[in-house]
Amino acid sequence: MDGRGLRVARAALTRLMEPSDLPGLALIRVLGPEDAVAFIAGGDATNATVERQVTQLLSEAGTQRWTGLSEALGRWRPRLVDxxxxxxxxxxxxxxGGLLVPEDGSWPRALDDLELGAPIALWCRGSAARIxxxxxxxxxxxxxxxxxxGANVSVEIAGSLVQRGYTVISGGAYGIDAHAHRGALSAAMAMPGTLGGTSQETVVEDGSGPPTVAVMAGGVDRLYPSGNDDLLRTIAERGLIVAEVPPGTNPTRYRFLQRNRLIAALCGVTVVVEARWRSGALNxxxxxxxxxxxxxxxxxxxxxxxxxxCHRLLREGSAVCVTDASDIAELAGAMGENLAPEPLAQTALYDGLGTSDLLLLDALPLRTATSVEKLCIVAGLSAATVLAGLGRLEALGLAEGVAGGWKRRNR
Amino acid sequence: MDGRGLRVARAALTRLMEPSDLPGLALIRVLGPEDAVAFIAGGDATNATVERQVTQLLSEAGTQRWTGLSEALGRWRPRLVDxxxxxxxxxxxxxxGGLLVPEDGSWPRALDDLELGAPIALWCRGSAARIxxxxxxxxxxxxxxxxxxGANVSVEIAGSLVQRGYTVISGGAYGIDAHAHRGALSAAMAMPGTLGGTSQETVVEDGSGPPTVAVMAGGVDRLYPSGNDDLLRTIAERGLIVAEVPPGTNPTRYRFLQRNRLIAALCGVTVVVEARWRSGALNxxxxxxxxxxxxxxxxxxxxxxxxxxCHRLLREGSAVCVTDASDIAELAGAMGENLAPEPLAQTALYDGLGTSDLLLLDALPLRTATSVEKLCIVAGLSAATVLAGLGRLEALGLAEGVAGGWKRRNR
Structure with missing residues (x-):
């Protein structure tokens, strides 16, 4: 079983199976890619050991609609001719381009979180070395x-994220997706260390990753939708286009929905810029x-x-309100990292206070006293900073220590 | 101790004490309003029993900065002359107008949640019988x-809330407050059962409460700010103006902040329509x-x-995203009551279809019919699944069998 054979086998499997075909993915886990292909091509459909192991994996994954290998083979075998x-x-x-497989060192490990639903492989096209x-x-x-x-916000947020070293991933569609890709590409071209100019030039790889990646619902050879042809071509030149379906595949509604899971799985944060009450972006x-x-x-x-x-997501508590790249970076960072700076605003009431004291003051409850430990969490400050800050705020008459902890003092 | 004496005593106390003067409020609880006035006027500042009881109440309320009756009397006594x-x-x-006191049946019990910080009394001016x-x-x-x-949203939300029978409470200030009051008044005048027309006419009391109440930081005789004079006069005619400070009192920063606690305490829900990063509305x-x-x-x-x-409140999790009166009514209702209706949106063709039927629908050609064999390959489904799925899609009017096979049915 050499690397080449494995890659060829996974390439074949992407044509035999639709995205998220869990019985198929279980079969690949049980037999390995090469034997899975051989099994589909001519294996014994009544093989009890394989059946049992696949059933076991599906059961662990919580799949209930499993009607047996025989029916699954009936689904895969008609495609052998293609x-x-x-x-x-x-x-x-x-x-x-090429085919990225889970056995590659550059396979995006973030996809592992999809567990059994992780893609068989990723067809890639572009200049970037990896996601x-x-x-x-x-x-x-x-x-x-x-x-x-929505267009303005997409371009600005994507551009600003790229300036901070992030890769912007989207679906290459019309509308918000396209504006996000464009904003990312523009920002990358304007950055020092990259060669701006014509689309023939390639982006200098400085370890910060490609500016943008488009995850397609159809084959990477099909630049869909056609109106985004130029944009997708530029993404391929300066970033990456990826798909889990093989070349020549049409995008279908089912594949769009499955593609969305890849976008979500590849990214630390998913930002919805504009979406109607029912929208694929919500998916x-x-x-x-x-x-x-x-x-x-x-x-x-x-x-x-x-x-x-977007408001629906906010209202239902599914999403956090983000207004700029700094808010998004805060979501992407580990707790306490990348904290968004407070916007500059009149600070009449609190003139002369340092940032940490301002944060602390904002964190102090108005009525019911709270503990130093809680203040550390809410303000995002160390215990030492909180204790020193409480001393200063108390001296200024802005905080007071009471039974049960500290609270804001009304002036 | 008759009702009149009690009302007169509370009237006096609103002049002696600033809003939320917790030692003063504790003294009133200990002695009752009339004896509290007498005590301030000429009582023994070294009365150990009173001192102990006040200290006890303040301690229960979590107040630590209590320096004793003697100092508090030093704060109140200079005001006796006024x-x-x-x-x-x-x-x-x-x-x-008149003075509403906690002993009145129409006292808003919602203020009790302020505990020791509840106002001494409410000076009222207007036509409404009660809040x-x-x-x-x-x-x-x-x-x-x-x-x-912000103006449009305020007017529309306030108007729509009044149409639903709510009373809109705000601070009578310029900007959002004024637009909210105006929206409430306009909606009330347009409603059946009320007498629209000139401002001389009074609103018919139908048990649904006044359309709007303005809670002032200064005295109810002072229509502040002066630019809102006409508006505040109309509010007094058709709704209510209230304040915890006595007539003639100037609004100060401290009183504005204290006034805000009354607005919050009187209402089941507080909605912020527009606010800068630092704004009194956030208070x-x-x-x-x-x-x-x-x-x-x-x-x-x-x-x-x-x-x-507003975005800050959403981001910090302090507020729920609301886009119209229906969202707000949902917040105001008990859990599960007043649920906002889902906006009418086109139900997608494919709502409710299972995965295999979705795949099949995607595979069905729009114009030229195709064979079951071909559908198996394109959809990646077994013949049995395709046949069963075609039956279901046909029943739903989504597929039709024609000469030469199957195609999608245009609805």
């Missing part, structure tokens, strides 16, 4: 019919939520139907 | 320098939060500094 992995690999190689680790990837997604507001957000990854939603006018889905 | 409760009562009576119970009162507050967006929201009352924040453009405070 299997041509060497041809597919050659097609993608001609486009400057950065999830903490450096942010999904910026939204509806196809964006407003001018991506729910995938992120299911993976326990933070979701951000950009607020907008209550009169904009294009923000109704 | 005490003229009968004159104050007469002043407010001339304006068509409705907190579940029927919604605070709509925000910054003084509103945008056109009202924090009071509501401290009282464990729900807070709603209206989202807006991320480019609007006037929405930054």
């Amino acid at each position: 299997v041509a992995p060497e041809r597919d690999l050659a097609t993608v190689a001609r486009l400057g 950065p680790e999830q903490s450096r990837c942010i999904a910026v997604v939204g509806s196809r019919d964006n407003t001018a507001y 991506t957000a729910h995938h992120a939520e299911a993976l326990s990854r933070p979701v951000g939603a950009v607020p907008g006018s209550v009169y904009s139907a294009n923000s109704a889905g | 005490v003229a409760p009968e004159r104050d009562l007469a002043t407010v009576a001339r304006l068509g 409705p119970e907190q579940s029927r009162c919604i605070a709509v507050v925000g910054s003084r320098d509103n945008t056109a967006y 009202t929201a924090h009071h509501a939060e401290a009282l464990s009352r729900p807070v709603g924040a209206v989202p807006g453009s991320v480019y609007s500094a006037n929405s930054a405070g």
